[in-house]
Each structure stands twice: as structure tokens, then as C-alpha cells.
Amino acid sequence: MTTSTFPxxxxxxxxxxxxxxxxxxxxxxxxxxxxxxxxxxxxxxxxRERARGGVGLIVTGGISPNRQGWLLPFGGTLxxxxxxxxxxxxxxxxxxxxxxILLQILHAGRYGYQPFVVSASAIRSPISRFKxxxxxxxxxxxxxxxxxxxxxxxxxxxxxxxxxxxSEGYLLNQFLCARANRRKDRWGGPIENxxxxxxxxxxxxxxxxxxxxxxxxxxxxxxxxxxxNTWDEVVLVAKALEAAGATILNTGYGWHEARxxxxxxxxxxxxFAEVAGRLRREVGIPVVASNRINMPAEADAxxxxxxxxxxxxxxxFLADPDFVAKxxxxxxxxxxxxxxxxxxxxxxxxxxxxxxxxxxPRACHETELVxxxxxxxxxxxxxxxxxxxxxxxxxxxERGHVVTLFDGLDRIGxxxxxxxxxxxxxxxxxxxxxxxxxxxxxxxxxxxxxxMTRDELLAQGFDDVVVATGIRTRTPGxxxxxxxxxxxxxxxxxxxxxxxxxxxxxGAGGIGFxxxxxxxxxxxxxxxxxxxxxxxEWGVDPxxxxxxxxxxxxxxxxxxxxxxxxxxxxxxxxxxxxxxGWVHRATLVRNGVTMLAGVQYDRIDDxxxxxxxxxxxxxxxxxxxxxxxxxxxLADLMPAQEAGGGPRFYKIGGAALATELDAKRAIRExxxxxxxx
Ligand code: FAD
Ligand code: NAP
Ligand code: SF4
Numbered sequence: 001m002t003t004s005t006f007p008x009x010x011x012x013x014x015x016x017x018x019x020x021x022x023x024x025x026x027x028x029x030x031x032x033x034x035x036x037x038x039x040x041x042x043x044x045x046x047x048r049e050r051a052r053g054g055v056g057l058i059v060t061g062g063i064s065p066n067r068q069g070w071l072l073p074f075g076g077t078l079x080x081x082x083x084x085x086x087x088x089x090x091x092x093x094x095x096x097x098x099x100x101i102l103l104q105i106l107h108a109g110r111y112g113y114q115p116f117v118v119s120a121s122a123i124r125s126p127i128s129r130f131k132x133x134x135x136x137x138x139x140x141x142x143x144x145x146x147x148x149x150x151x152x153x154x155x156x157x158x159x160x161x162x163x164x165x166x167s168e169g170y171l172l173n174q175f176l177c178a179r180a181n182r183r184k185d186r187w188g189g190p191i192e193n194x195x196x197x198x199x200x201x202x203x204x205x206x207x208x209x210x211x212x213x214x215x216x217x218x219x220x221x222x223x224x225x226x227x228x229n230t231w232d233e234v235v236l237v238a239k240a241l242e243a244a245g246a247t248i249l250n251t252g253y254g255w256h257e258a259r260x261x262x263x264x265x266x267x268x269x270x271x272f273a274e275v276a277g278r279l280r281r282e283v284g285i286p287v288v289a290s291n292r293i294n295m296p297a298e299a300d301a302x303x304x305x306x307x308x309x310x311x312x313x314x315x316x317f318l319a320d321p322d323f324v325a326k327x328x329x330x331x332x333x334x335x336x337x338x339x340x341x342x343x344x345x346x347x348x349x350x351x352x353x354x355x356x357x358x359x360x361p362r363a364c365h366e367t368e369l370v371x372x373x374x375x376x377x378x379x380x381x382x383x384x385x386x387x388x389x390x391x392x393x394x395x396x397x398e399r400g401h402v403v404t405l406f407d408g409l410d411r412i413g414x415x416x417x418x419x420x421x422x423x424x425x426x427x428x429x430x431x432x433x434x435x436x437x438x439x440x441x442x443x444x445x446x447x448x449x450x451x452m453t454r455d456e457l458l459a460q461g462f463d464d465v466v467v468a469t470g471i472r473t474r475t476p477g478x479x480x481x482x483x484x485x486x487x488x489x490x491x492x493x494x495x496x497x498x499x500x501x502x503x504x505x506x507g508a509g510g511i512g513f514x515x516x517x518x519x520x521x522x523x524x525x526x527x528x529x530x531x532x533x534x535x536x537e538w539g540v541d542p543x544x545x546x547x548x549x550x551x552x553x554x555x556x557x558x559x560x561x562x563x564x565x566x567x568x569x570x571x572x573x574x575x576x577x578x579x580x581g582w583v584h585r586a587t588l589v590r591n592g593v594t595m596l597a598g599v600q601y602d603r604i605d606d607x608x609x610x611x612x613x614x615x616x617x618x619x620x621x622x623x624x625x626x627x628x629x630x631x632x633x634l635a636d637l638m639p640a641q642e643a644g645g646g647p648r649f650y651k652i653g654g655a656a657l658a659t660e661l662d663a664k665r666a667i668r669e670x671x672x673x674x675x676x677x
């Protein structure tokens with residue numbers, strides 16, 4: 001692979017007054033660091049690494065122009081001179097590495113999780129606790145002034161410009177769409193009035209900052225909610241924003257309250273790029289494609305097709321700060337790919353925790369999780385090449401230790417080899433590819449088909465043994481559990497055992513839901529699901545004929561009837577990820593899966609699965625019962641107590657604790673342990 005592999009992505013873009021060194025934008029992400037003044041050193045370190053990695057333009061997380069616009073109480077705000085020193089730390093770090101950075105001005109409007117919320121009209125959003133106050137004429141004027149003040153302060157702080165957030169259902173988007181704007185004055189009614197605030201904000205900022213500042217607007221091209229805009233309205237707004245002084249139009253897809261996913265892993269790669277392409281043909285300024293673009297090949301293809309002038313990727317820069325440098329030097333196969341799981345980034349943000357990344361635990365912890373060269377090289381054995389072991393082996397080798405990685409199977413990846421077989425989780429294969437490549441480059445000796453015993457490990461003279469042997473599946477003690485109808489999730493996903501047309505799944509955790517998706521997937525539909533099919537399935541009209549780009553979803557054709565069961569009385573799926581769980585639930589509901597909570601498993605026999613629910617005995621006449629009832633730690637290699645003089649033993653990942661295990665914890669534990677060895 002050579003540099004010319006991605007000629008479009010790596011080409012500079014001349015904006016007239018300044019030049020971007022390539023077509024890659026690191027999109028805005030709320031990390032949580034921007035909300036506390038004492039975290040700006042960490043924030044600067046985070047952006048510095050990304051600028052050093054060669055990205056053409058960085059956009060900060062959303063910063064509010066005033067208190068009313070806060071997303072969270074005391075969220076990041078830029079409204080006074082006192083804020084400048086912190087922001088200068090950020091811009092200095094980026095500029096020292098040869099990068100460029102915009103401050104995103106985000107007024108949350110009715111999405112603010114705080115009592116001062118305002119909007120176009122006093123209509124609470126379905127995902128908000130607080131009902132907004134409708135801004136009056138004076139309030140609108142002071143809001144515009146706040147935007148202008150924020151942009152001027154950003155300029156003084158050294159930012160190369162600002163991005164105005166006018167999509168994803170935030171304040172300006174609320175004014176733009178009838179869904180949240182029922183005003184009868186000059187700020188509501190026809191689109192010419194509804195767009196007045198966004199256009200006025202851009203016009204007044206441009207007048208205040210002068211011509212040589214990048215003014216990017218994130219414009220909602222697909223609202224994906226009822227009461228959203230039509231394509232004609234989207235284009236009219238885009239042209240007005242261009243005329244008002246925007247330098248670049250970024251594109252946005254879906255309000256936060258939309259019930260159509262736009263970034264989770266089951267959304268096909270680059271699904272929305274064609275919509276950006278249609279906008280690009282309507283305006284004269286550069287247009288940015290965005291959402292679920294995570295590898296340079298897709299990004300370059302978007303540009304080659306003429307669907308955009310630039311490509312924005314956000315989470316891929318949490319996963320790998322060196323994304324661009326690797327793409328540019330023919331090392332795209334070394335990119336640590338964002339698998340769009342949301343588990344450590346958006347799920348953290350929504351839980352008010354600092355964002356990080358499942359596949360890169362250093363993200364947003366650059367000053368805390370540091371891989372220093374070891375003073376003495378130790379001989380380290382890592383047993384188990386699942387996420388925990390891969391992470392430990394890679395970091396230990398990077399630090400200079402001599403590492404041997406063992407796995408009993410014929411491949412690395414552990415349970416990720418099973419996860420990637422679930423429809424919509426194909427991205428998980430990228431993590432295995434990344435680690436495989438990294439281990440090879442670091443010279444880790446990988447010994448497959450080696451089921452290790454403690455004696456074998458002791459005989460080989462290692463200084464340290466990292467036990468990363470994962471889990472064994474839990475078999476519940478239900479009468480008849482040995483019946484031939486019963487399969488484990490490994491039988492189905494790993495070994496491909498046939499499954500009948502009527503199936504009960506015991507256990508509604510993450511794997512139970514994944515099993516449900518596997519069993520209802522229509523075998524006629526290719527994997528990964530093509531974007532056009534995915535749009536029909538979810539009711540997305542990329543031509544945005546109806547308001548918001550909604551159309552009637554095409555009913556699915558599940559090949560099986562499925563029951564998903566749990567003993568708890570809570571709603572099935574309540575424990576899934578905050579920002580992705582609803583997508584899994586919606587998929588199963590659409591495919592007719594029956595979810596039952598508060599189930600008691602009585603027995604399994606030739607007739608099927610006998611259960612009691614709500615005090616009533618029932619028989620599910622199923623062909624198969626698939627067990628997804630969790631796991632228990634597998635750590636037989638750990639010595640009862642360490643013998644003096646032998647290697648030191650450590651356990652990580654599933655081997656350490658199976659409860660609430662996920663790959664985020666497994667990879668982080670591997671990295672943290674190896675950073676200390
Ligand atoms: P494992 O991945 O289990 O790896 C352990 C390895 O040790 C195995 O390769 C095994 O062969 C090897 N081993 C065991 N004993 C020995 C021995 N004596 N000698 C040599 N080798 C040995 N997690 C998420 O975070 N997000 C998800 O979306 C997600 N989806 C999933 C979907 C499915 C269908 C499944 C099955 C899992 C999913 N997980 C998900 C869970 C995730 O894969 C696990 O949390 C993670 O793999 C645990 O990592 P680990 O390294 O501790 O163990
Ligand atoms: P899990 O989330 O712990 O779910 C186990 C399920 O089995 C629960 O529904 C539990 O519910 C049931 N169960 C437990 N003991 C049982 C018993 N003795 N008899 C019958 N049912 C029993 O585990 P998992 O689904 O196996 O997933 C493993 C890990 O992988 C999880 O921790 C998860 O984080 C991760 N994962 C994540 C995702 C994701 O999308 N983020 C996807 C897949 C996996 P009741 O006790 O109520 O019956
Ligand atoms: Fe991507 Fe998951 Fe990392 Fe978020 S946590 S950046 S979605 S890999």
C-alpha cells in the first residue's frame with residue numbers, strides 16, 4: 001500500500017485564506033474534559049496527540065455560548081476573558097503540532113439537562129426532563145450576541161475558526177423545524193422565518209470575526225423525525241448559510257430524539273454519504289460527509305465519487321490518534337479501527353463520565369495511562385489471546401518486554417471471533433486484525449493451538465505470567481438441560497449448529513440480544529447489510545421527500561419465531577448500552593421477538609420449554625432452546641499461592657471477574673497491567 005492509495009483523502013484543500021493539509025476532519029466529540037477548568041491540560045494533551053497524528057482539522061467538543069445553552073449544569077462555556085487561558089492551552093498544543101482547530105459553539109436549547117433551558121417554543125423533547133421556555137424577541141437577540149461573543153473569544157484564544165452546531169436537534173435545529181418551532185412571529189412559520197436564527201448567527205459572526213476565519217456550520221440534512229424539514233427546505237437553508245458567510249458545510253443526520261440509529265455499529269459504513277453528495281451539488285462551498293465512516297478506504301471513496309470535499313470522523317480519532325499518519329504512510333492495516341460500539345465514548349458521556357475508547361483505553365487519558373520503556377526487559381507469558389491478553393501482550397512488548405502469547409485455539413481474538421458473527425457486528429473483526437498486525441510488528445511470539453497448563457508455564461522460566469484465559473459458559477441447573485434441543489450460544493455462533501424455526505433464548509443479556517438478532521436475520525440479506533436495504537428496513541428516505549426523510553419501513557422476513565427470556569422482572573435489555581440498547585430492542589421487536597421477564601424455568605422435554613410467568617404455567621413449543629445465561633471465570637492456571645522464586649502471576653479480563661465483563665474492561669485491564677510490569 002502506498003501514499004497514493006488515498007490520493008483524495010490526503011489532498012490539501014485551499015480555502016482561499018488558509019489551506020487544510022488534507023481532507024480529514026476530526027469531528028466534534030464531547031469528552032467531558034472540556035466541562036471542568038482543571039482538565040484543560042488533559043484536553044490539550046488529547047488534542048495534541050491527534051494533531052501530531054496528521055488530521056487536517058480538529059473540532060472541539062460542544063462549548064456553550066451562555067448558561068442557557070448548557071448541555072449539563074456547569075458544562076463547558078466560553079463567555080468571558082477568564083476562559084481564555086485554558087482555551088489557549090488547547091490551541092497552542094494543536095498549533096505546535098502543525099494542526100488546525102475549530103471551537104464548536106453548541107447551544108443545547110431544549111436538550112439541556114438543566115433548568116435554564118430555552119427553545120423556539122415551549123415544547124419538551126421526548127428525551128428531556130426539562131420543559132424549555134420559549135425565547136422572546138429580546139432573548140433571541142441576546143442569544144445571537146452570545147454566539148458572536150463566543151466566536152470572538154474563540155478567535156482571541158487562537159482557534160482557527162468555529163463550527164456552529166445547527167443539527168442533531170440542538171437549538172438552531174429546533175428553530176429550523178416545525179417539530180419544535182410553533183412560533184407565529186418572524187422566527188417561526190415558513191422556512192424563511194424558521195431559518196432566520198441560524199442565518200443571522202452565521203451572518204453576525206462572520207461580520208464580527210472578519211473574512212479569514214473558518215466558519216463551518218453543521219447543517220441538518222436528514223432530521224429523521226416527524227416535523228423535520230424536506231429536501232427543498234434543507235437546500236434553501238444551505239444556500240442561505242453559504243450567502244451569510246459560511247466557509248464549509250458539515251452535514252448532520254438525525255436528531256438525538258430520532259428513533260433511527262445513525263452511528264451505532266449496525267449502521268452500514270458511510271450510509272449517509274450520498275445525502276451529503278446531493279447537498280454538495282447544490283452549493284458552492286465545501287461540503288463534509290459524516291457518520292459511520294471509520295476507515296480511509298471508505299473516506300477516500302466518498303471523495304472520489306464526488307459526494308463530499310471533506311470527510312469528518314470523530315470516534316475513529318478516539319480509537320487511533322495516528323489514523324491519518326498511518327493512512328498516509330501505507331500503514332492503513334495498522335489503524336486501530338473504531339468499531340462503533342459507543343461503549344466507552346457516548347455511553348460514558350450520557351452517564352456524565354469522561355469519554356474514552358473501548359479499543360484504546362489511552363483516549364482522554366493520555367497523561368495518565370503512559371507506556372514508558374521498561375528499565376529491564378522481562379520475559380512475559382500471556383495466556384489467552386482474547387481482548388485482555390492481546391492488549392496486555394501488545395503494551396508489554398511496546399515497553400520492551402519479551403512477550404510470548406499463547407492460545408489454545410488456532411486464532412487470536414478470543415470471544416471477538418464469535419461476536420463478529422452477529423449481524424451488524426462485523427466491525428469487531430477489525431480489532432482482531434489490528435492486534436494481529438501490532439503483535440507482528442512488535443515481535444511478540446504468538447503460539448497458537450497451545451492449551452497451557454501451569455506446569456508448562458513454570459517450566460519455561462518466565463518472569464511474569466498473565467492469565468487472560470477468559471470464561472467458561474454458565475449452564476443453568478434446569479431439569480432437562482441435557483435434552484438434545486438445548487444448545488449453547490457457542491454451539492450456534494461458533495460451531496454453526498443448526499437451529500429450528502421456533503426458538504427460546506434463556507438469558508436476555510448482551511449475548512441473548514445478539515443471539516436474537518442472529519436468529520431473526522433473513523438469510524436472503526447479505527452481511528454486512530447493504531446501506532440501501534438498511535435504509536428501507538429503518539424507514540429512511542435519502543431523498544428526503546417527506547419531512548425529516550422518513551418513509552414507511554419495509555417489514556422484515558425473520559426466518560424464525562423467537563422468545564427471549566429472563567428471570568428478572570426488569571424490562572429485557574435494560575442493562576444494555578444507553579446509546580445502543582434501544583437499537584437492539586427495536587430490531588427484535590420489529591422482527592416479532594417475544595420478550596418475557598420474570599420467567600421461572602420449570603423443565604425442558606420433548607414438548608419444549610416449560611415456564612411459569614406471572615404465576616401461570618406455560619409451554620413454549622420450541623424446536624431449540626439456546627442458553628445465553630452468562631459466564632463464569634476460567635482461571636485454573638492461577639496458583640493457589642505463589643511459590644517463592646517462580647514467576648509472578650496476574651489475572652485480567654474474564655479470568656479475573658466474569659460478572660459484568662465486557663471488552664472495554666478486558667482491554668483496559670490488559671493495558672493497565674502491562675503498563676506497570
Ligand atoms: P476471551 O475473549 O474469552 O479470551 C480468552 C482466550 O483464552 C480464548 O481465546 C481462549 O481460547 C484462551 N484460553 C483459555 N484457556 C487457555 C489455556 N489454558 N491456554 C491457552 N489459551 C487459553 N463485549 C463488548 O464489550 N461488547 C460487545 O458488543 C460484545 N459482544 C459480544 C458478543 C458475543 C456473541 C460474545 C460471545 C461476546 C461479546 N462481548 C462483547 C464480550 C467480549 O467478547 C468479552 O468480554 C471479551 O472477549 C473478554 O475478553 P477476555 O480476553 O477476558 O476473554
Ligand atoms: P449477562 O449480560 O450477564 O447476561 C446473562 C443473562 O443470563 C441475564 O439475562 C441473566 O438474567 C441470565 N442468567 C444468569 N444466570 C442465569 C441462570 N443461572 N439461569 C438462567 N438465566 C441466567 O451476560 P452475557 O449476555 O453472557 O454477556 C456477557 C458480557 O458480554 C456482558 O457482560 C456484556 O457486557 C458483554 N456483551 C456486551 C454487548 C453489548 O452490546 N454491549 C453484547 C454482548 C455481550 P436473569 O438472571 O434475570 O435470568
Ligand atoms: Fe469507537 Fe467504541 Fe471506541 Fe467509541 S468506544 S470510539 S464507538 S471503538
